[in-house]
Amino acid sequence: MNKDRRNFIKQTGWSILGGGLLISVFPLLPGSAHASKNKNHIFAFIVDIEKCIGCGKCVNACIKENSVPNDFYRTWVERYHILENGEVIVDSPDGGSDGFKPQEFKHKVEKAFFVPKLCNHCKKPNCVQVCPVVATYVSKEGVVLVDDKHCVGCSYCVQACPYGARFINPETRTADKCTWCYHRIKKGYKPACVLVCPTGARQFGRIDDPESPVHKTVKEKMLQILKPETGNEPMTMYLGLDKEVR
Amino acid sequence: MRHYNHVIRFAIILTAVLIGFFAVRGFIVPESFGVYGTYMYGYHRGNSDSEEAAQPILYYGSDKCRKCHEKLYEQESQAGHSKIACESCHANWQAHNNNTRNKVLKNGSIEACMQCHKKLSARPAAFPQITDIKQHMDDQEQEFEKGMECLDCHDPHEPL
Numbered sequence A: 001m002n003k004d005r006r007n008f009i010k011q012t013g014w015s016i017l018g019g020g021l022l023i024s025v026f027p028l029l030p031g032s033a034h035a036s037k038n039k040n041h042i043f044a045f046i047v048d049i050e051k052c053i054g055c056g057k058c059v060n061a062c063i064k065e066n067s068v069p070n071d072f073y074r075t076w077v078e079r080y081h082i083l084e085n086g087e088v089i090v091d092s093p094d095g096g097s098d099g100f101k102p103q104e105f106k107h108k109v110e111k112a113f114f115v116p117k118l119c120n121h122c123k124k125p126n127c128v129q130v131c132p133v134v135a136t137y138v139s140k141e142g143v144v145l146v147d148d149k150h151c152v153g154c155s156y157c158v159q160a161c162p163y164g165a166r167f168i169n170p171e172t173r174t175a176d177k178c179t180w181c182y183h184r185i186k187k188g189y190k191p192a193c194v195l196v197c198p199t200g201a202r203q204f205g206r207i208d209d210p211e212s213p214v215h216k217t218v219k220e221k222m223l224q225i226l227k228p229e230t231g232n233e234p235m236t237m238y239l240g241l242d243k244e245v246r
Numbered sequence B: 001m002r003h004y005n006h007v008i009r010f011a012i013i014l015t016a017v018l019i020g021f022f023a024v025r026g027f028i029v030p031e032s033f034g035v036y037g038t039y040m041y042g043y044h045r046g047n048s049d050s051e052e053a054a055q056p057i058l059y060y061g062s063d064k065c066r067k068c069h070e071k072l073y074e075q076e077s078q079a080g081h082s083k084i085a086c087e088s089c090h091a092n093w094q095a096h097n098n099n100t101r102n103k104v105l106k107n108g109s110i111e112a113c114m115q116c117h118k119k120l121s122a123r124p125a126a127f128p129q130i131t132d133i134k135q136h137m138d139d140q141e142q143e144f145e146k147g148m149e150c151l152d153c154h155d156p157h158e159p160l
Helices: A002-025 A057-065 A126-130 A156-160 A192-196 A213-220 B002-028 B047-053 B062-066 B070-076 B093-098 B109-117 B133-139
Strands: A043-048 A076-083 A088-091 A109-117 A136-138 A144-146 A167-169 A174-176 A202-206 A236-239 B033-035 B043-045
Touching: A043 A213, A057 A076, A057 A192, A126 A136, A126 A156, A136 B043, A144 A174, A144 B047, A192 A202, A202 A213, B043 B047, B062 B070
Parallel strands: A043 A236
Antiparallel strands: A043 A202, A076 A088, A076 A109, A136 A144, A167 A174, B033 B043
């Protein structure tokens, strides 16, 4: 009896050791070999509501630069009208790409403003968590991207995004969204919408670079994010955001 | 020894399954798959970012325009609209380079100006805006003539 038990314990010990060795040799757990230090989220995008004039040049530039299909928007501009009776009216005709027309209301307009929207490039993106085929991910720079060769177009991410920033591209039939113009920022250019904004309502840059336009703003100004309760921790931040903005 | 046979058999099967698993896994998983960044969000095909980054650029910024239009650039660098990128109102560099006839986004000057300067309640009050040209001329105490356009009085680069 005793001998058997000893042998059993011996063999179990050896198999555990052997199994451990096997796992350590083969990278069964993805990333055990590559996992690097977390230097993510070096970029930030700042939208200054008080500077936005709702001209829609950003929306147009985005559509051209990224060949966004008709009736879909990677970035769009919303107009908020807050009336005297507390009513909130939001509109965004054609994503604001052709600008806005004056609007009449029965009640007096208390305040009105434009809110440009785009992908928030969250630190903890819901959309990435739900993807069943790891086709969407946070890049080394902290930009949320879609791998359209692996995307199966299930649109889980479209539903998961609390900001409605994603859509299924009818041409590629894969998920599509703002990439902060990844192809541009990698080469040192600003995103197209930031470049064409005539009033500087859109700012983009590295947080850790003292020369970048967002460095000072992030360090010194009071910034707000959309839907903080979702816990996504967006890197697109707003200056002068009203409480009614959703 | 006989009572060990089933363990050995099991070990052989397990080894075969494991070898099979790693062989199939090595074959199916694309080469550059791995974690880049945090484990939770960074697992992806590594070549995917460079493919995304290879997309062509259309808007190159005013510095690129300067290479051909040096004189104009210098001339307008102090103008009222100088902080606005050329490609904000003009065609993007790539479109202009493909066909130099691509110049301004909207040819009707009123429409082009009104995209920014039409009076809207949502626009910041300090931003210069006009309801329409007739109203604007009345405000300036000047005579309005039919068919007047913004560019009759204003220079688009130096509007004031």
